[in-house]
Amino acid sequence: MKILIIEDEEGLRESIEEYFSEAGNICETASSYQSAMAKINLYSYDCILLDITLPGGNGINILKKLKEKNHPDGVLIISAKNSLDDRLDGLNLGADDYLVKPFHLSELKARVSAIIRRKTFNGSNLLLFNEIAIDLLAKEVKVHSIPVKLTRKEYALLIYFIANKGKVVSKNAIAEHLWGDGIDMANNFDFIYSHIKNIRKKLMEAGCKDYIHAAYGMGYKFNEH
Amino acid sequence: MKLSARYNRVNLVTTVIVMLFTGIIYYQAISWILTNQKDKDLKVEEQEVFDYVALNHRLPQIFESDDQQITFYNARPGSIQREFIDTKFYKILDKNDVQRKQGKTHAAEYESGRALISSVAVGNKYYKIQIIVSKVETEYLIRIIFMITIGVILFLVLILLITNRLILNRLWQPFYNIMKELRLFSLTDANDIAKVDTNIDEFRELNQAVLTMAEKAKHDYKDLKIFTENASHELLTPIAVINSKLDTLIQTENFSAQQSKLLNDLYSAVSRLNRLNQSLLLLVKIENRLLHEQQRINLHDLVEEMIVQFGEIFQDKDLKVTYSLANKEIYASRYLAEILLSNLFSNAIRHNNKGGEIAIDLTEESLTIKNTGDAMPLNGEEIFTRFHKSSHSEGSGLGLTISRQICENFNFSLNYTFQNGYHTFIVEF
Numbered sequence: 001m002k003i004l005i006i007e008d009e010e011g012l013r014e015s016i017e018e019y020f021s022e023a024g025n026i027c028e029t030a031s032s033y034q035s036a037m038a039k040i041n042l043y044s045y046d047c048i049l050l051d052i053t054l055p056g057g058n059g060i061n062i063l064k065k066l067k068e069k070n071h072p073d074g075v076l077i078i079s080a081k082n083s084l085d086d087r088l089d090g091l092n093l094g095a096d097d098y099l100v101k102p103f104h105l106s107e108l109k110a111r112v113s114a115i116i117r118r119k120t121f122n123g124s125n126l127l128l129f130n131e132i133a134i135d136l137l138a139k140e141v142k143v144h145s146i147p148v149k150l151t152r153k154e155y156a157l158l159i160y161f162i163a164n165k166g167k168v169v170s171k172n173a174i175a176e177h178l179w180g181d182g183i184d185m186a187n188n189f190d191f192i193y194s195h196i197k198n199i200r201k202k203l204m205e206a207g208c209k210d211y212i213h214a215a216y217g218m219g220y221k222f223n224e225h
Numbered sequence: 226m227k228l229s230a231r232y233n234r235v236n237l238v239t240t241v242i243v244m245l246f247t248g249i250i251y252y253q254a255i256s257w258i259l260t261n262q263k264d265k266d267l268k269v270e271e272q273e274v275f276d277y278v279a280l281n282h283r284l285p286q287i288f289e290s291d292d293q294q295i296t297f298y299n300a301r302p303g304s305i306q307r308e309f310i311d312t313k314f315y316k317i318l319d320k321n322d323v324q325r326k327q328g329k330t331h332a333a334e335y336e337s338g339r340a341l342i343s344s345v346a347v348g349n350k351y352y353k354i355q356i357i358v359s360k361v362e363t364e365y366l367i368r369i370i371f372m373i374t375i376g377v378i379l380f381l382v383l384i385l386l387i388t389n390r391l392i393l394n395r396l397w398q399p400f401y402n403i404m405k406e407l408r409l410f411s412l413t414d415a416n417d418i419a420k421v422d423t424n425i426d427e428f429r430e431l432n433q434a435v436l437t438m439a440e441k442a443k444h445d446y447k448d449l450k451i452f453t454e455n456a457s458h459e460l461l462t463p464i465a466v467i468n469s470k471l472d473t474l475i476q477t478e479n480f481s482a483q484q485s486k487l488l489n490d491l492y493s494a495v496s497r498l499n500r501l502n503q504s505l506l507l508l509v510k511i512e513n514r515l516l517h518e519q520q521r522i523n524l525h526d527l528v529e530e531m532i533v534q535f536g537e538i539f540q541d542k543d544l545k546v547t548y549s550l551a552n553k554e555i556y557a558s559r560y561l562a563e564i565l566l567s568n569l570f571s572n573a574i575r576h577n578n579k580g581g582e583i584a585i586d587l588t589e590e591s592l593t594i595k596n597t598g599d600a601m602p603l604n605g606e607e608i609f610t611r612f613h614k615s616s617h618s619e620g621s622g623l624g625l626t627i628s629r630q631i632c633e634n635f636n637f638s639l640n641y642t643f644q645n646g647y648h649t650f651i652v653e654f
Binding site for chain 2: 009011012015016018019080081101102103104105106153167168170171172173176179190191194195215216217218219
């Protein structure tokens with residue numbers, strides 16, 4: 001997939017670029033309003049990560065321009081402003097999602113994957129990963145065509161892992177993804193462990209390979225093979 | 226003591242003293258004038274005697290008179306000094322008088338009088354003349370004057386009291402209005418202090434000073450809030466960078482146990498920093514009433530959702546959760562209502578013992594969340610202040626502050642009690 005990262009904060013831009021750079025992905029970056037405008041006029045992307053506050057102009061204008069020209073690019077707004085108005089403005093103008101800073105890269109990846117999935121597999125709701133097939137509409141998981149019954153959170157966790165396959169996902173990121181920011185049980189991730197244990201058990205019972213591995217007590221990694 | 230009462234007291238005391246003083250002076254002056262008048266009369270009488278003696282070379286005949294008695298005494302020549310004296314006037318009462326003054330057995334009485342002692346020589350005889358006039362009329366006059374004076378004093382005092390009460394109260398009304406406005410003044414409120422209409426300079430100045438002060442206080446407070454908001458906003462980007470760098474760092478793998486422990490600590494510190502920052506931002510927003518998009522919320526459903534949401538955490542801590550939920554609807558911001566519930570739930574979990582209990586009770590009037598925990602009751606007011614937290618708490622110390630702010634925003638009340646070993650938080654609608 002082809003991704004454009006429009007973000008003026010160098011540290012953040014580099015991290016995102018590095019996290020998204022993998023085989024099959026092309027990442028381009030823009031650090032100002034003008035360079036971003038130049039890029040979207042020249043190329044088309046699967047997904048654009050758009051920071052609202054940019055030197056030289058407002059990111060919202062870039063979004064407007066994209067929609068005026070009927071670019072099909074998916075847009076995910078990254079903003080420091082966590083206000084409902086901004087969020088609604090962004091979504092009403094045609095952004096696909098809205099992520100508030102600070103965020104975990106794994107969360108960003110999951111959101112971007114969801115956007116691209118919606119854009120590219122028009123109509124198709126099947127997410128395939130090796131022997132795992134997930135029907136995104138019916139929220140059903142099958143391994144070798146055998147249905148696997150997952151709870152709501154286990155299902156969300158599996159999707160999250162597949163979007164971040166090959167990456168170490170921290171326990172913090174998982175907790176925030178599953179329970180939202182509201183939860184601050186930072187020191188107590190035992191419940192994540194029990195979720196992971198359950199998913200592994202259910203998948204392996206259906207004949208799936210053991211993809212999920214603990215990574216140094218910091219998080220988990222969903223192996224690609 | 227009220228200013229008007231104090232003023233009245235001083236006013237009354239001085240008025241009475243001045244009145245008494247003038248009364249005394251008045252009395253003295255009047256009695257001096259009247260005595261002078263009497264003395265003149267006596268002199269005229271004396272002159273008549275002298276004239277008579279000079280003309281007839283004998284003492285005049287004495288007539289009985291109601292208000293004047295002249296007596297002649299034989300005296301040694303040269304022994305009499307001419308002088309005026311106060312003395313008694315022996316009055317013989319006539320029948321009418323006796324009848325009038327019942328109870329008096331005597332047919333005569335003494336009245337105060339004024340006398341002139343003089344002397345006259347008739348031929349070679351020397352006589353002492355004593356002319357006495359009754360002063361009763363004079364004293365009567367003085368008494369009337371005195372009564373009138375007292376009457377005037379009393380009347381004046383009464384009038385002063387009434388007018389002071391009426392006028393002072395009305396005069397001070399702008400002051401009381403300003404006081405009332407000040408008492409109602411709140412930094413967080415949107416409404417300003419109303420301008421009090423008065424044409425008294427002092428009150429106008431006071432009002433102006435109060436208005437300026439309130440405006441300045443609000444301005445400073447607003448500045449402070451803007452600063453908090455800006456500072457929190459500015460913090461978001463570096464936190465985002467740290468977060469993303471950590472996420473990138475853990476991809477490099479091959480960590481020792483010590484390194485991964487360090488990374489974990491970093492993660493939780495950053496996430497705490499982030500939550501703290503978010504809480505500050507949220508507080509500012511609630512105080513600024515920026516989150517006012519209100520809608521009908523079914524609390525029954527929302528609480529149930531929360532219980533499901535927190536399900537794993539309840540299980541993880543072996544908490545026994547019991548609840549009874551009425552079908553209560555409120556009109557509020559959903560975002561804030563969720564934060565309120567989430568905060569109260571987190572609190573009940575965080576400060577609970579392993580294997581403890583949580584009881585949730587939603588009625589038409591209130592939402593009660595009870596939890597077991599430390600056996601000691603908490604300080605009911607302190608816990609709602611910013612950054613108040615127990616020593617082992619991992620929270621931001623803002624959760625309850627935010628909860629209370631949200632409740633105030635909705636015009637609910639949030640209170641803490643400790644009942645039969647349960648820490649109880651009650652939201653009253």
